[in-house]
Amino acid sequence: MTTMTLDAAGQTGAAQPKTVERETVDTQRKVTETVGRPLCDNAKLRMRNVNVFYGEAQAIHNVSLDIGRNEVVAMIGPSGCGKSTFLRCLNRMNDTIEGCRVEGELTLDGEPIYGPKVDVVPLRARVGMVFQKPNPFPKSIYDNVAYGPKIHGIASRRAELDEIVENSLRRAGLWNEVKDRLDKPGTGLSGGQQQRLCIARAIAVSPEVILMDEPCSALDPIATARIEELIDELRENYTIAIVTHSMQQAARVSQRTAYFHLGHLVEVNDTEMVFTNPQHELTEAYITGRFG
Numbered sequence: 001m002t003t004m005t006l007d008a009a010g011q012t013g014a015a016q017p018k019t020v021e022r023e024t025v026d027t028q029r030k031v032t033e034t035v036g037r038p039l040c041d042n043a044k045l046r047m048r049n050v051n052v053f054y055g056e057a058q059a060i061h062n063v064s065l066d067i068g069r070n071e072v073v074a075m076i077g078p079s080g081c082g083k084s085t086f087l088r089c090l091n092r093m094n095d096t097i098e099g100c101r102v103e104g105e106l107t108l109d110g111e112p113i114y115g116p117k118v119d120v121v122p123l124r125a126r127v128g129m130v131f132q133k134p135n136p137f138p139k140s141i142y143d144n145v146a147y148g149p150k151i152h153g154i155a156s157r158r159a160e161l162d163e164i165v166e167n168s169l170r171r172a173g174l175w176n177e178v179k180d181r182l183d184k185p186g187t188g189l190s191g192g193q194q195q196r197l198c199i200a201r202a203i204a205v206s207p208e209v210i211l212m213d214e215p216c217s218a219l220d221p222i223a224t225a226r227i228e229e230l231i232d233e234l235r236e237n238y239t240i241a242i243v244t245h246s247m248q249q250a251a252r253v254s255q256r257t258a259y260f261h262l263g264h265l266v267e268v269n270d271t272e273m274v275f276t277n278p279q280h281e282l283t284e285a286y287i288t289g290r291f292g
């Protein structure tokens with residue numbers, strides 16, 4: 001599939017400027033509301049009329065979406081369409097970006113995520129995140145995983161921590177590679193190993209929701225398969241939102257898929273339906289490789 005990068009205004013430099021210009025106009029006209037099934041009955045996360053701005057530029061336009069308990073929702077769409085921006089709203093990671101403003105109603109278990117009394121530290125323990133680029137702490141492999149359980153008071157005794165560390169590393173598919181060097185720096189691992197370390201770190205605090213932003217982009221097919229298995233396993237107890245550029249991955253791991261286009265949520269539906277019978281022409285153009 002060809003890849004075309006859009007900037008905030010939906011412009012692109014070289015290839016096919018005419019097509020993109022038409023798509024941009026069409027998007028504003030056609031995406032007044034989301035097609036398909038964006039809401040669900042057993043929502044863990046509810047987002048209503050979410051708008052996100054970076055300074056004057058609007059990156060997310062009026063998005064409403066539920067993510068259910070024990071559900072994996074995949075978020076797909078061309079580069080720059082707002083997937084990471086939207087994901088970061090869900091645990092207030094956008095708070096850390098200067099000039100970023102989030103509007104709308106977002107709740108976790110019915111409680112506001114952006115309420116004045118919300119403490120973001122416990123919020124981020126409940127809604128964990130795995131970033132596209134692995135970002136281990138400058139600490140040992142062991143401490144990278146043990147840090148969260150320690151500061152959140154989940155475990156303090158060495159034996160308890162040992163168990164959480166081993167269990168989290170096993171589930172992330174990294175234990176065998178690191179069990180003899182747990183005291184070595186996490187930053188000394190390969191990129192793919194670092195990503196699995198960050199996944200182990202995220203699950204070590206038993207979050208209720210896990211946000212994953214292209215978690216497998218640095219992983220080989222074996223590690224990717226292990227992470228996909230883990231996602232399936234985690235779904236029994238948790239809620240997961242995963243951004244991915246791989247439609248195969250979205251199809252393998254998710255129950256519903258959300259297609260974003262230039263900051264609009266164009267379509268959400270059962271994953272199989274999105275890939276076999278998309279309802280919106282922009283979704284169809286993307287999944288058939290005609291756009292994006």
Ligand SMILES: Nc1ncnc2c1ncn2[C@@H]1O[C@H](COP(=O)(O)OP(=O)(O)OP(=O)(O)O)[C@@H](O)[C@H]1O
Pocket residue numbers: 006007008009054059077078079080081082083084085086097
């Ligand atoms: N920190 C920032 N400051 C200003 N604008 C930003 C910032 N982060 C993202 N944007 C803009 O917001 C829009 C959405 O970006 P975002 O990173 O959410 O897209 P994405 O769908 O995750 O793309 P990709 O697939 O390339 O990761 C883009 O136009 C981008 O330029």
Ligand SMILES: [Mg+2]
Pocket residue numbers: 083084085213
């Ligand atoms: Mg992104």
